[in-house]
Amino acid sequence: MKLTPSDFGGSVPVDGYGPGFFRVGGKVVQGAVLVTAAGAEPWGGLDDRAALTALAGRVDVLFIGMGADVAHAPADLVASLQAVGVAVEAMASPTAARTYNVTLSEGRRVACALLPL
Incomplete structure (x- = not known):
């Protein structure tokens, strides 16, 4: 699905997604992805906590996409991110x-x- 464009002031948006991939800033990333205003990089999934805690001081809120369905993020992951000042919303x-x-x-x-979906 393609997402509607907006003004991102030079930051990198998610342009679209489909089965097993995301398109971010015009580039396709297969599998799980971590997206910041600076760009996208492959992400190792919920077990790749170091990549998420490294966001401390750079972001205030992390939206965790749990795949096709709504699910809760693991409580210990949420607690470790909150401990470094990153609020978490899972959806x-x-x-x-x-x-x-x-x-x-x-x-x-x-x-x-x-x-990925």
Whole structure:
């Protein structure tokens, strides 16, 4: 699915997604992806906590896309991110991508970690 463009002030939005991939800033990333205003990189999924805690001081909110369905992020992951000052919101990946884009367009310090559909 293609997402509606907006003004991102030079930041990198999620452009679209489909089965097993995300398109971020015009580039396709297969599998799970971590997206910040600076760009996208492959992400090792929920067990790749170092990549998420490294966001401390750079983002205020991390949207975690849990795949096709709404699910809770592991409580210990949420606690470790909150301990370093990163608020966490878990939702389905399509919703996380759209929410990331909206808050990014508002100039907020956000990131999203998306599990594939």
